[in-house]
Amino acid sequence: MRDPNAGGYNEAVCCGGQDYSSPALLPPFADGKVVTISAGFAHSGAITDSAKLYMWGDNTNGQLGLLTVDTKPSHIPKSVMPSIHFALLACGRGFTLAVTQSGKTYAWGANMHGQLGMGDMAPRSNPQLITRLNGHKMVRVTAGGGSAIVVTEMGELFGWGRNNVGQLGIPRSKSPKVIPEFILSSHDSSAIDQVVAGGYAYQYEGHSMVLTSSGEVHSWGWNAFGQLGIGEVDEGHSIPHKNSWLLKTRVKMIAAGQFASAAVTEAGEVLTWGQNDAGQLGRGDFTSGPVDIPQRIHLEGAILQVTIGYSHMLALSVEGKVYSWGHNFYGQLGVGDHKDKATAQGVSYLQEERIKQVVAGQYHSLAVSVKGELYGWGYNRDYELGVGDNMDRVLPQVVPTLTGHKVATVAAGGYHSLAVCEDGMLYSWGMNNYGQLGHRERSTSKVPTAVTVTTSLADGKQVGKRLRLKQVAAGTWHSLALAEDNHVYAFGRCQHGQLGVRCQKGGERVQDVFLPERVSDHLEDKKVVSIAAGAAHSFALVEVKVK
Incomplete structure (x- = not known):
């Protein structure tokens, strides 16, 4: 032995x-x-x-x-x-x-x-x-x-x-x-309320963060631009580090992008850190940084949510207003031009709508109104906006295919998008080179197309029973979906194990999974409450019963 x-x-x-x-x-x-x-x-x-x-x-x-x-x-x-x-x-x-x-x-x-x-x-x-x-x-x-x-x-x-x-x-x-x-x-640690995973283009250089119920932020992974926010810049850390700079600030939500991170406090303030070459930290300058500790930035009103793309950020206020800043080459800020912005800009086109969710993909942005209407803008060369053509948009545009379906929640990946409607139906569109849309074919979808997730794909016992979905997450080339039965389904690229399923067939490695497959190993007897997808890694938060 x-x-x-x-x-x-x-x-x-x-x-x-x-x-x-x-x-x-x-x-x-x-x-x-x-x-x-x-x-x-x-x-x-x-x-x-x-x-x-x-x-x-x-x-x-x-x-x-x-x-x-x-x-x-x-x-x-x-x-x-x-x-x-x-x-x-x-x-x-x-x-x-x-x-x-x-x-x-x-x-x-x-x-x-x-x-x-x-x-x-x-x-x-x-x-x-x-x-x-x-x-x-x-x-x-x-x-x-x-x-x-x-x-x-x-x-x-x-x-x-x-x-x-x-x-x-x-x-x-x-x-x-x-x-x-x-x-x-393990006993005095708070429960985890949120987990986020960053990274887009460089799949091996992502970072991750968790937010505990006591408001603490822990981060790990790539740190070449100070995106961990722990007061130093280095290659990275494989062990979670508590962000001591945020200990006196009660944090209620966090966000991670390719090179930067952000946090929103209970008071509705926004703090950002990481790289700033495109003004993505919203500090009013284009100094590349790195900024290795969280710093407050100015926005109008109290903020509810922040989301980060490759080099741009979006914020949603408690009044349902959308703000954007950072890289804008493809119009991903939605302000009508292509100029980078170092301070938060109001997305005036959505001024008459009350928005309930914003998400940032690599170079595109999505927003959902309280009425269930979906808007998209920014990069669209691979049809990730779902408007039927591949022209970039500098202003938000309604995704017509989903009008009337009442969108509940959305996710934006590298070059694809996902949406779950109030009836629990999943839709996907954009690039599909690795099966990240959940269709049998590898072809791109120009508009949102329904994806049926059934129990037959997981255990074969109830063939054809459609599962209602309640949450989605999108990485660069893979997708995750959380069903109402609290099981996680994954599809897309599997090269780095990001799907959590056995990507082999007949002893040969299969890197692509084209139909949603249930993540059963180690999650089979767990109640999953939330999911997150980074560039090429994934997370599932599970409910733990305290004895």
Whole structure:
């Protein structure tokens, strides 16, 4: 057996210290059968069913914990602290962590990064109790190259050791963390109210954010333009970072685009951050930035919603008025010209309508009125406006095909659009090169075309029963739909796994899914309440019952 997360070599591990290219069987353990194993860079360990710990391999840093100053390697498993009953084991690079059946954590070995959690950087050849964790019972433990993370039975996460690239899940630091630091807790964390995913043209460079019920914003992903809003610019983060700049501002909704992000406060104020080369931050200038912390911008009245395209933003006021700013080469601002705007402009063409939703695609924009009328403007070379031709529009135009259908909600992707009407029917139009319209054919749709989502596509038990839909989300080349049965259906490009379905047929990878397919793996027994689509990634918020 082998720890799948381990790497290294086999010097002095077993059987005379020889390297083996195939598994070598160790002699039977005197204290019973092995139930837990862990392999570090050059040492290994095992726990038997009688809770006894054995270690072998390299001992240069005292990582075997043999209670001796001798650092010679051991070719055979040796008992460690036989009077203690162990339950968990983690071997890192030159150091070891072990958790007893009572949940106490011991550490020994190399400590140049404080990875033993003792408050210093001195190595230990004798197992030492990590006293800073007293009072907490550990249920998970992991050891890396120079850092360690544990999980308590209360769902709390602690970490210590090296953190130069943020590997502990807290803001990165040049100095190591020599004592366990609290990272997060699954119990005191607020529920997630909203999730948004950014990115359009560069599918590998998206970023994501969540908004909690307590108004906190957490972000992760690409950060080359400061779009995470955490006060720094870098390649990005794979771990969610809390936006400390927004802690004193109660946020009620968030938005993510290709290079920028935005938040709306409970007071109706708008904050933006990220790139500003086209004035998309609405700050009154075209300085490219990056702006790496949220900054307030001026808009008339209280704002209810903000949405972001590739380089333009739209805002909806509580009175149902639409504002736009940023890149306008294709007329996506809807103000009658092609000039970029660095400050918010009222979309006067919609002045007589009360709008209930606005969405920004890559270069086009959509708006839904309280009467259920749909308007589109901006880029239209691939018929994403649904007006029957492929001419760009600099002013909002009614989508005639859906007049009278009472549109409930819409989504705008890279070059396609989706709408759900009050009767639960789904319509799609625009580019269909990867099946993102949910039709059998690959052809483009010039006008909104009905898409039937049935249970037969999911389980075949109720052939032909049409499902009513209640929400849609669109990525660059893929689409998601949430049905009233709380199941998610996906279609379009599947190259990066963004559909959440098995994109294979007969052992060959299929990158396109042309008909809506139910996302069943890991969501089958979940109640999905909301969905979001980024450039090539997707999210589903599920309802969690608190015991």
